[in-house]
Amino acid sequence: MGLTGEQIARLFRTFGPLIFQRALRLLGHREDAEEATQEVFVRVLRAADDYDDREKMHHWVYRITTRYCLNQIRDRKRRSALMQQHGPRAASLVTRRSPSAMMTLRALLAMAPEDQAQAAVHVLLDGMSRSDAAEEMGISRRKVGRLLDDFRAFADRHAGTAEERAS
Amino acid sequence: MSGFDWAALEERGPDCPAEFDLERLHLGLGEPAQRSALQAHVDGCEDCAAHMARLGAGFDIAPEVDERALLAGVRRRMDEAPRRAPWWRWLLLPALAAAGFAVWSLRPAPPVETVPDGPRFKGGLAMTVHRQVGLRSEQMVSGDRFAPGDRLRLVIDLPLPGRVAVWGLEAGGAVYRAWPFESPWVELPAGRKQALPEALELDDALGREVLGLVFCPGDRAEPTCEAADGLVCAAGCEVVRFELDKR
Numbered sequence: 565m566g567l568t569g570e571q572i573a574r575l576f577r578t579f580g581p582l583i584f585q586r587a588l589r590l591l592g593h594r595e596d597a598e599e600a601t602q603e604v605f606v607r608v609l610r611a612a613d614d615y616d617d618r619e620k621m622h623h624w625v626y627r628i629t630t631r632y633c634l635n636q637i638r639d640r641k642r643r644s645a646l647m648q649q650h651g652p653r654a655a656s657l658v659t660r661r662s663p664s665a666m667m668t669l670r671a672l673l674a675m676a677p678e679d680q681a682q683a684a685v686h687v688l689l690d691g692m693s694r695s696d697a698a699e700e701m702g703i704s705r706r707k708v709g710r711l712l713d714d715f716r717a718f719a720d721r722h723a724g725t726a727e728e729r730a731s
Numbered sequence: 732m733s734g735f736d737w738a739a740l741e742e743r744g745p746d747c748p749a750e751f752d753l754e755r756l757h758l759g760l761g762e763p764a765q766r767s768a769l770q771a772h773v774d775g776c777e778d779c780a781a782h783m784a785r786l787g788a789g790f791d792i793a794p795e796v797d798e799r800a801l802l803a804g805v806r807r808r809m810d811e812a813p814r815r816a817p818w819w820r821w822l823l824l825p826a827l828a829a830a831g832f833a834v835w836s837l838r839p840a841p842p843v844e845t846v847p848d849g850p851r852f853k854g855g856l857a858m859t860v861h862r863q864v865g866l867r868s869e870q871m872v873s874g875d876r877f878a879p880g881d882r883l884r885l886v887i888d889l890p891l892p893g894r895v896a897v898w899g900l901e902a903g904g905a906v907y908r909a910w911p912f913e914s915p916w917v918e919l920p921a922g923r924k925q926a927l928p929e930a931l932e933l934d935d936a937l938g939r940e941v942l943g944l945v946f947c948p949g950d951r952a953e954p955t956c957e958a959a960d961g962l963v964c965a966a967g968c969e970v971v972r973f974e975l976d977k978r
Binding site for chain 1: 734735736737739740741742743747748749750751754755757758760778781785786788789790792793795796798801802804805806808809879880912913929930932934935936937
């Protein structure tokens with residue numbers, strides 16, 4: 565990667581907290597967010613080709629953090645651990661959302677088809693416009709709309725099961 | 732059935748900027764006019780102002796977090812990144828090949844496998860990988876170049892009914908189950924060109940990665956793998972490998 569220790573530390577001071585807070589919102593548990601911070605940051609350094617381009621670096625941070633956390637939520641073994649670790653106090657540091665609703669949502673993100681889950685995170689959690697989510701996912705805006713409709717229908721249909729898994 | 736409580740997820744108003752945009756504002760990114768407009772919104776929005784304050788606090792929002800320990804962990808992970816093989820490895824290869832041949836030539840005759848009941852067809856285990864590009868897909872060959880985020884569809888041929896899973900070996904040596912997502916394996920009938928449901932999406936770890944279709948005939952063995960200087964899978968199972976060059 566060709567970075568000095570000081571450069572790595574400087575990049576980490578800039579982007580590390582963004583990764584941590586985002587991971588904490590998505591995963592709901594501090595230790596998982598700390599693990600995610602380290603893993604995602606290393607992946608960002610490997611993926612980026614210009615560390616001085618803060619626009620691109622930020623984009624990598626957002627993209628890789630989202631995918632990493634979604635994979636953690638969807639991974640079967642990790643999911644059972646996440647479901648047991650409520651961590652509402654830690655998550656409440658970065659979000660005002662109801663901890664129980666977030667637990668249920670994590671269960672739904674794990675159960676739903678992958679592309680629906682990804683669209684749901686971008687739009688329903690991150691507040692992205694459908695156009696921005698479409699660009700992020702490399703699909704059309706209309707397709708994002710369909711995925712969201714499908715996810716909402718899926719969530720309404722499976723909310724009971726998801727709540728049971730989350731409790 | 733009451734459905735999901737969507738209102739419980741609402742954190743900021745419908746006119747509020749996305750978290751991504753607030754992060755950009757925090758980092759000082761974007762055109763001055765964009766930043767001014769965002770800042771004006773934040774100044775008049777309690778929820779977004781609270782979000783910006785959290786971003787400004789960095790790691791301090793969680794007093795238990797030790798930034799130095801996290802950075803040390805980052806450095807440790809970077810040091811663990813692909814190590815170069817020692818130069819003398821190449822001297823070992825001919826010796827290992829000769830030893831392997833000697834062992835192979837002296838091996839006992841293999842036991843006769845009892846074949847599970849069920850339909851059979853001529854042909855062997857196979858896996859083709861198709862990359863989705865827009866609404867169409869293109870068939871790839873092992874060793875092809877891929878990119879993070881690529882979505883792959885797998886189509887397999889099974890000579891017998893049995894248990895199937897797909898495992899991955901990352902460049903860094905980590906092994907993970909790539910498919911199925913919700914169960915350790917799936918039981919499938921014998922047959923050609925069986926498209927596995929759900930697409931795999933490649934993550935952002937770069938380097939040469941291996942996908943292994945693991946097939947265990949019948950119901951005796953479980954198609955699991957572990958990392959042991961490569962992708963090593965359960966006895967009694969066959970593996971078909973496909974290499975991805977992720978850049």
